Amino acid sequence: MRVGILGYGNLGKGVEKAIAANDDQELVAVFTRRDPSTVKIATPGAKVFAEEELSHMQEEIDVLILCGGSATDLPVMTPKYASLFNVVDSFDTHANIPTHFAAVDEAAKKAGKVGVISCGWDPGMFSLSRLYAHSILPGGKDYTFWGRGVSQGHSDAIRRIEGVLDARQYTVPVPEALDRVRRGENPTLSTREKHTRECFVVAKEGADLSRIEKEIKEMPNYFADYDTTVTFISQEELNEKHSGLPHGGSVIYTGSTGENKHTIEYRLELDSNPEFTGSILAAVARAAHRMNREGAKGAKTMFDIAPAYLSPLSGEEIRAHLL
Amino acid sequence: MRVGILGYGNLGKGVEKAIAANDDQELVAVFTRRDPSTVKIATPGAKVFAEEELSHMQEEIDVLILCGGSATDLPVMTPKYASLFNVVDSFDTHANIPTHFAAVDEAAKKAGKVGVISCGWDPGMFSLSRLYAHSILPGGKDYTFWGRGVSQGHSDAIRRIEGVLDARQYTVPVPEALDRVRRGENPTLSTREKHTRECFVVAKEGADLSRIEKEIKEMPNYFADYDTTVTFISQEELNEKHSGLPHGGSVIYTGSTGENKHTIEYRLELDSNPEFTGSILAAVARAAHRMNREGAKGAKTMFDIAPAYLSPLSGEEIRAHLL
Numbered sequence: 212m213r214v215g216i217l218g219y220g221n222l223g224k225g226v227e228k229a230i231a232a233n234d235d236q237e238l239v240a241v242f243t244r245r246d247p248s249t250v251k252i253a254t255p256g257a258k259v260f261a262e263e264e265l266s267h268m269q270e271e272i273d274v275l276i277l278c279g280g281s282a283t284d285l286p287v288m289t290p291k292y293a294s295l296f297n298v299v300d301s302f303d304t305h306a307n308i309p310t311h312f313a314a315v316d317e318a319a320k321k322a323g324k325v326g327v328i329s330c331g332w333d334p335g336m337f338s339l340s341r342l343y344a345h346s347i348l349p350g351g352k353d354y355t356f357w358g359r360g361v362s363q364g365h366s367d368a369i370r371r372i373e374g375v376l377d378a379r380q381y382t383v384p385v386p387e388a389l390d391r392v393r394r395g396e397n398p399t400l401s402t403r404e405k406h407t408r409e410c411f412v413v414a415k416e417g418a419d420l421s422r423i424e425k426e427i428k429e430m431p432n433y434f435a436d437y438d439t440t441v442t443f444i445s446q447e448e449l450n451e452k453h454s455g456l457p458h459g460g461s462v463i464y465t466g467s468t469g470e471n472k473h474t475i476e477y478r479l480e481l482d483s484n485p486e487f488t489g490s491i492l493a494a495v496a497r498a499a500h501r502m503n504r505e506g507a508k509g510a511k512t513m514f515d516i517a518p519a520y521l522s523p524l525s526g527e528e529i530r531a532h533l534l
Numbered sequence: 535m536r537v538g539i540l541g542y543g544n545l546g547k548g549v550e551k552a553i554a555a556n557d558d559q560e561l562v563a564v565f566t567r568r569d570p571s572t573v574k575i576a577t578p579g580a581k582v583f584a585e586e587e588l589s590h591m592q593e594e595i596d597v598l599i600l601c602g603g604s605a606t607d608l609p610v611m612t613p614k615y616a617s618l619f620n621v622v623d624s625f626d627t628h629a630n631i632p633t634h635f636a637a638v639d640e641a642a643k644k645a646g647k648v649g650v651i652s653c654g655w656d657p658g659m660f661s662l663s664r665l666y667a668h669s670i671l672p673g674g675k676d677y678t679f680w681g682r683g684v685s686q687g688h689s690d691a692i693r694r695i696e697g698v699l700d701a702r703q704y705t706v707p708v709p710e711a712l713d714r715v716r717r718g719e720n721p722t723l724s725t726r727e728k729h730t731r732e733c734f735v736v737a738k739e740g741a742d743l744s745r746i747e748k749e750i751k752e753m754p755n756y757f758a759d760y761d762t763t764v765t766f767i768s769q770e771e772l773n774e775k776h777s778g779l780p781h782g783g784s785v786i787y788t789g790s791t792g793e794n795k796h797t798i799e800y801r802l803e804l805d806s807n808p809e810f811t812g813s814i815l816a817a818v819a820r821a822a823h824r825m826n827r828e829g830a831k832g833a834k835t836m837f838d839i840a841p842a843y844l845s846p847l848s849g850e851e852i853r854a855h856l857l
Contacts, residue, residue: 228792232673329857339841468555468806469551471806476800477800480797482796487670514842519665521669529837530837534661534835
């Protein structure tokens with residue numbers, strides 16, 4: 212199957228790597244809003260085109276993977292391109308999912324295409340974990356812990372503070388909270404009790420460090436509700452020790468059948484968040500292509516995808532080797 | 535939806551409990567090969583019938599859940615009843631899945647019904663974990679550990695030894711092996727290195743204990759390839775400390791994207807194996823009913839079920855609350 216990538220940041224690069232690892236997929240081209248001549252990609256033979264070229268490449272691409280941001284890119288991009296291609300995105304602004312789903316659904320249905328939204332690990336694999344668990348054991352409770360891992364949104368928020376040159380923020384689950392949930396205690400946990408936030412900050416020379424620390428710790432939504440630590444380090448140390456984008460976490464579900472308790476945990480430990488997310492998008496692209504060929508159209512999420520569609524193997528093979 | 539249960543052992547009772555916990559499901563009747571007057575069930579209003587009554591109850595039952603054994607019951611039962619009802623089973627004799635699938639597929643297609651085979655946690659949820667992981671990160675390695683939990687098959691095997699009155703066998707993962715896999719070492723592990731087997735045995739008065747212990751430890755397939763411990767205890771102690779049927783385990787998948795490593799773990803800790811398995815069968819029955827109403831027919835496994843079909847909630851609800 213022939214795949215296109217729109218957007219070549221960390222996620223786009225992760226998708227490219229995933230396509231290279233999938234024998235049944237071929238990267239046709241990366242599409243970019245930058246000057247294509249400035250963008251160098253890793254795949255021999257694949258092209259780099261300006262985004263505008265997409266409008267006449269319907270015959271050459273089976274699925275287009277959209278690697279833009281959820282804030283402003285995807286709300287426009289996904290419906291737009293769902294009217295031309297099967298598309299897959301990683302839209303993760305939770306409150307706006309119904310609106311986004313509806314917009315993609317309308318465009319994709321009109322075009323006879325499939326548009327799979329909100330793919331990745333959360334939303335995505337973690338959502339599947341929650342859905343399976345709730346469906347099997349109704350009335351239980353799900354807990355999601357993120358980290359230890361780098362939050363790019365929180366790192367960006369710190370970088371916008373006056374006097375900050377660079378920053379890396381780690382989201383860290385509180386070990387005691389994790390233990391209590393794993394033990395099946397069903398605790399009620401506040402935001403502060405579930406996660407702490409560790410910030411590594413490079414400040415401009417002469418900047419007021421205590422003002423920066425205060426601004427971070429008091430930032431509403433991002434940090435005010437958490438126990439936050441701020442450590443000032445040099446750019447060299449940041450580059451050396453904090454250049455990766457690891458992430459992960461756990462969905463833990465505790466439920467019961469009468470007096471008998473059951474715990475279900477799905478846990479991820481990822482060296483690279485964008486590469487793992489990109490790998491999921493590539494597998495979902497396979498499913499979107501297949502489902503569309505079988506007549507499916509409209510907006511979908513990973514909830515709507517029978518797992519077999521994600522695999523390059525046949526039904527016989529997965530039953531023989533994985534069941 | 536109206537559900538029937540065929541077979542009222544531990545699993546049938548687990549399914550009954552699950553149906554009672556599902557607001558959208560109603561148990562019509564339990565069907566049994568025993569004298570129905572000797573079978574007391576827990577659901578007020580539900581009937582107990584002889585198995586033969588099934589042949590004229592097509593109009594009253596939407597899905598029939600088959601709670602027989604994989605050795606001799608299900609190979610006959612599932613194809614037979616797939617020609618009359620949507621059916622769900624927990625067939626787990628791995629080597630015979632292709633044959634079983636083909637037989638159920640033929641019967642179900644002819645009848646326009648759906649027959650979902652091999653549902654539970656392994657095969658079942660563990661299989662899904664393996665499939666999702668392999669599809670996302672091709673070329674990685676999956677490890678399945680079972681336990682700590684009671685293996686009913688191994689307990690039965692001990693009970694068949696001359697001089698044994700009762701027995702309980704626990705399958706226990708080797709902690710070092712689990713740790714090595716979780717650390718991403720990708721070890722090659724022999725059967726003996728992955729699990730140990732703990733046996734609690736009640737012997738007849740005057741029985742030759744060392745002969746019993748030797749027979750257990752040398753039993754081919756069941757124990758010979760494992761480090762096995764045998765502890766003789768009284769029937770009272772067995773009843774008091776070992777009457778439950780806990781189980782669980784982990785599927786751990788280690789894969790990579792280039793130099794970056796990723797670990798995916800799906801872990802279950804179950805107070806009651808048959809009640810958790812029964813809960814899965816009830817959720818799958820919901821999916822079978824829905825898929826059949828939408829025109830699906832033939833044999834399926836959990837690989838073929840879009841997760842949304844397992845939930846009693848609408849697409850809007852699961853997107854709003856679980857995505």
